[in-house]
Amino acid sequence: MAAAGPAAVNVVNCIWKDAPKVDTNFAGLFRALGLTADELAAEKGEDHALVQIKRNSERLEKCETHVFEPAPNWRATPMFGQKIKCTRCNGVMKTHDAMTYLRGYAHGSGADYEAMTNAIWPPGDPR
Numbered sequence: 754m755a756a757a758g759p760a761a762v763n764v765v766n767c768i769w770k771d772a773p774k775v776d777t778n779f780a781g782l783f784r785a786l787g788l789t790a791d792e793l794a795a796e797k798g799e800d801h802a803l804v805q806i807k808r809n810s811e812r813l814e815k816c817e818t819h820v821f822e823p824a825p826n827w828r829a830t831p832m833f834g835q836k837i838k839c840t841r842c843n844g845v846m847k848t849h850d851a852m853t854y855l856r857g858y859a860h861g862s863g864a865d866y867e868a869m870t871n872a873i874w875p876p877g878d879p880r
């Protein structure tokens with residue numbers, strides 16, 4: 754194993770120097786994670802990113818059964834990073850998470866997973 758050179762020492766010094774700031778930021782983040790969306794919105798406003806994330810999580814958690822809106826043009830944009838909206842709760846989640854949800858739903862209910870996913874993400878030309 755090579756000995757730590759000057760670059761590694763600089764990284765350690767930088768981390769050490771910023772440690773109090775990092776501690777403060779993490780403490781604020783952990784505190785925010787423990788608040789409800791309403792409590793956080795009262796402090797930060799509805800437009801704050803964490804408030805929006807918490808609102809979305811609340812919508813998704815309260816929804817009895819997600820009904821994802823069809824995405825007929827899903828092939829036009831890269832799959833990585835795509836999100837899909839539930840028409841019932843207006844919650845938004847990553848497409849991959851929605852597919853996992855539907856697989857679990859189909860497994861538990863006996864519904865046809867392929868038929869459900871084909872209705873949302875229509876199969877394209879196999880070329």
Ligand SMILES: [Zn+2]
Binds near residue numbers: 813818841842
């Ligand atoms: Zn939903």
